[in-house]
Amino acid sequence: xQREVGTLPLAPALRARLAAAGFQTAQELLDTGPCGLSKExxxxxxxxxxxxxxxxxECHGDAPRTAGGSGATRKCTALELxxxxxxxxxxxTFCSALDNILGGxxxxxxxxxxxxxxxxxxxxxxMQLAVDVxxxxxxxxxxxxxxxxxxxxxxxxxxxxDIAAACVQHCHLIAEAQQEEDHRKALETFxxxxxxxxxxxxxxxxxxxxxxxxxxxxxxxxxHSKVRLVVIxxxxxxxxxxxxDLSLRTRLLNGLAQQLIIxxxxxxxxxxxxxxxxxxIGQSQSTLVPALGESWGHAATVRLIFHWDNTQRLATLxxxxxxxxxxxxxxxxxxxxxxxxPPAVTQSTEGTELNPRKRPRTEGEKQ
Amino acid sequence: MAAKxxxxxxxxxxxxxxxxxxxxxxxxxxxxxxxxxxxxxxGQSYYEVQKLLCKVSRACAPxxxxxxxMKLRKSINPSSAFLSTTLxxxxxxxxxxxxxxxxxxxxxxxxxxxxxxxxxxxxxxxLPVSMGGLDGAVxxxxxxxxxxxxxxxxxxxxxxxxxxxxDEKLLCMSHSIHLYRELTCCSVLKRIMSLEEEIISxxxxxxxxDSVASVxxxxxxxxxxxxxxxxxxxxxxxxxxxxxxxxxFSIPV
Numbered sequence: 012x013q014r015e016v017g018t019l020p021l022a023p024a025l026r027a028r029l030a031a032a033g034f035q036t037a038q039e040l041l042d043t044g045p046c047g048l049s050k051e052x053x054x055x056x057x058x059x060x061x062x063x064x065x066x067x068x069e070c071h072g073d074a075p076r077t078a079g080g081s082g083a084t085r086k087c088t089a090l091e092l093x094x095x096x097x098x099x100x101x102x103x104t105f106c107s108a109l110d111n112i113l114g115g116x117x118x119x120x121x122x123x124x125x126x127x128x129x130x131x132x133x134x135x136x137x138m139q140l141a142v143d144v145x146x147x148x149x150x151x152x153x154x155x156x157x158x159x160x161x162x163x164x165x166x167x168x169x170x171x172x173d174i175a176a177a178c179v180q181h182c183h184l185i186a187e188a189q190q191e192e193d194h195r196k197a198l199e200t201f202x203x204x205x206x207x208x209x210x211x212x213x214x215x216x217x218x219x220x221x222x223x224x225x226x227x228x229x230x231x232x233x234x235h236s237k238v239r240l241v242v243i244x245x246x247x248x249x250x251x252x253x254x255x256d257l258s259l260r261t262r263l264l265n266g267l268a269q270q271l272i273i274x275x276x277x278x279x280x281x282x283x284x285x286x287x288x289x290x291x292i293g294q295s296q297s298t299l300v301p302a303l304g305e306s307w308g309h310a311a312t313v314r315l316i317f318h319w320d321n322t323q324r325l326a327t328l329x330x331x332x333x334x335x336x337x338x339x340x341x342x343x344x345x346x347x348x349x350x351x352x353p354p355a356v357t358q359s360t361e362g363t364e365l366n367p368r369k370r371p372r373t374e375g376e377k378q
Numbered sequence: 379m380a381a382k383x384x385x386x387x388x389x390x391x392x393x394x395x396x397x398x399x400x401x402x403x404x405x406x407x408x409x410x411x412x413x414x415x416x417x418x419x420x421g422q423s424y425y426e427v428q429k430l431l432c433k434v435s436r437a438c439a440p441x442x443x444x445x446x447x448m449k450l451r452k453s454i455n456p457s458s459a460f461l462s463t464t465l466x467x468x469x470x471x472x473x474x475x476x477x478x479x480x481x482x483x484x485x486x487x488x489x490x491x492x493x494x495x496x497x498x499x500x501x502x503x504x505l506p507v508s509m510g511g512l513d514g515a516v517x518x519x520x521x522x523x524x525x526x527x528x529x530x531x532x533x534x535x536x537x538x539x540x541x542x543x544x545d546e547k548l549l550c551m552s553h554s555i556h557l558y559r560e561l562t563c564c565s566v567l568k569r570i571m572s573l574e575e576e577i578i579s580x581x582x583x584x585x586x587x588d589s590v591a592s593v594x595x596x597x598x599x600x601x602x603x604x605x606x607x608x609x610x611x612x613x614x615x616x617x618x619x620x621x622x623x624x625x626x627f628s629i630p631v
Binding site for chain 2: 020021022023024025065159163164165167168169171172204207208209210211212213214215216217219220222223224226227230231248251259262263266
């Protein structure tokens with residue numbers, strides 16, 4: 012109640028008038044009442060009433076916050092967070108090595124950034140995740156929907172159809188092997204049409220459309236509350252050309268990062284961004300580093316870098332709060348993102364009907 | 379979309395006038411400002427500014443479509459998804475041919491046959507759909523002056539002798555291939571930007587740029603300071619316009 016007038020979210024002109032009239036705290040405003048206020052500063056009674064309602068809303072918002080309830084600032088103990096994190100699922104990638112280094116898969120409520128040279132598989136992984144997020148819970152998935160924001164235009168519908176078909180087939184095989192009732196029931200809703208109709212696709216042509224879309228995202232997510240994954244494919248592309256003012260770019264990117272963090276936390280969804288690589292020219296040699304500068308490196312919680320080693324694709328976990336840095340190899344097959352099998356196994360199972368590069372069923376889905 | 383005037387974003391007249399005093403006339407300017415700056419500029423309270431932001435964002439945000447709708451739309455005309463190259467193994471590897479609606483890049487050391495391949499694709503695009511073509515015109519932007527019309531006629535006559543049996547048909551085909559010779563980066567960019575109207579008026583179904591690298595390498599010496607940034611600026615700007623053209627008209631580039 013002792014809140015200063017200058018910190019209230021009123022129009023600047025109004026605030027200036029209140030300061031000139033000598034009001035200092037919110038309590039004083041509430042005590043004066045709308046008629047007194049309108050006479051003192053010379054505004055109409057309706058405007059005074061509106062201003063007082065805003066003040067009252069703000070002050071009432073303060074009270075429950077200090078009592079530790081849920082609001083803009085959430086206070087809870089580490090134990091509650093631990094319980095939450097343990098029951099929270101993660102989105103599997105169908106490549107068990109990658110899931111292992113990520114600690115189970117792509118974590119919800121965190122921002123994961125995937126950097127890599129062109130052609131290494133970033134968009135493929137995004138499409139795989141958009142399908143995997145919809146896997147029903149009895150198979151170990153999070154049973155959510157996906158939002159795909161595309162800025163580069165590299166989204167191919169036919170490829171998603173291939174990946175989704177492979178995923179459905181994989182789940183069918185598991186269901187047949189384990190013969191449980193809830194598996195069969197889940198499979199009824201887990202069909203190709205269902206998967207495709209729950210991936211919401213937005214094509215943003217430049218950074219203004221991207222900014223506008225991210226502003227509208229919270230509203231969209233509250234309408235579609237089952238969304239558990241937001242993919243922005245190519246966050247670097249619209250920001251890399253046509254920007255003379257680099258400080259504006261940094262500011263916009265930071266604002267974007269803040270909003271994405273809020274979205275990830277409020278809606279319990281994972282945010283996945285893909286970034287490009289740029290060359291940093293050093294003293295004697297040049298190295299490939301993620302684009303968009305140093306300050307953008309702080310935006311993502313988890314950073315994965317994809318790179319080539321001759322003909323083998325490798326993924327390195329570069330930054331993570333809970334897992335250690337490590338590198339694994341992966342494969343992109345016609346069915347999507349998969350593990351690399353050790354050579355002996357591939358040769359012996361080449362002739363079987365099952366795709367030998369699919370995740371082995373003995374590992375199964377958790378629980 | 380970004381250059382959309384605020385007037386058309388359904389903001390009130392007086393708000394637009396007030397904003398134009400601060401030189402904020404397009405959606406792009408509006409969305410680039412932070413919340414506090416917007417409050418100062420519009421003179422509105424925090425909640426009002428948030429509502430305004432939503433209104434402006436809605437005016438320029440892209441439309442949502444589910445992937446299922448996209449798939450249905452594609453399956454309605456399957457023949458327009460690819461331009462077959464008539465080289466069967468290449469078509470198999472490319473899953474049908476050169477995809478419509480996206481950019482395809484052909485690179486190789488000199489002399490391998492890139493320009494020949496482009497000339498052949500131009501012939502294929504002018505063929506009717508029943509023969510695997512796109513039945514449309516072709517825009518060929520040539521930066522190396524390597525396009526030879528005689529070779530074009532030769533390829534058409536040898537490859538499809540039954541179709542191009544008369545001179546008239548050959549003339550008709552060469553008439554629908556529009557050649558533009560551009561020799562500098564600026565003119566290439568200007569040409570690309572002006573293509574939208576030409577594509578509609580001439581019913582163009584294929585866009586070829588031969589080649590991007592030659593004109594860029596001629597003008598931008600990467601050893602000089604600052605040239606690298608300018609070069610990538612030019613390339614990304616050109617790329618985004620080409621992507622837009624490819625997607626909007628569903629043509630291969």
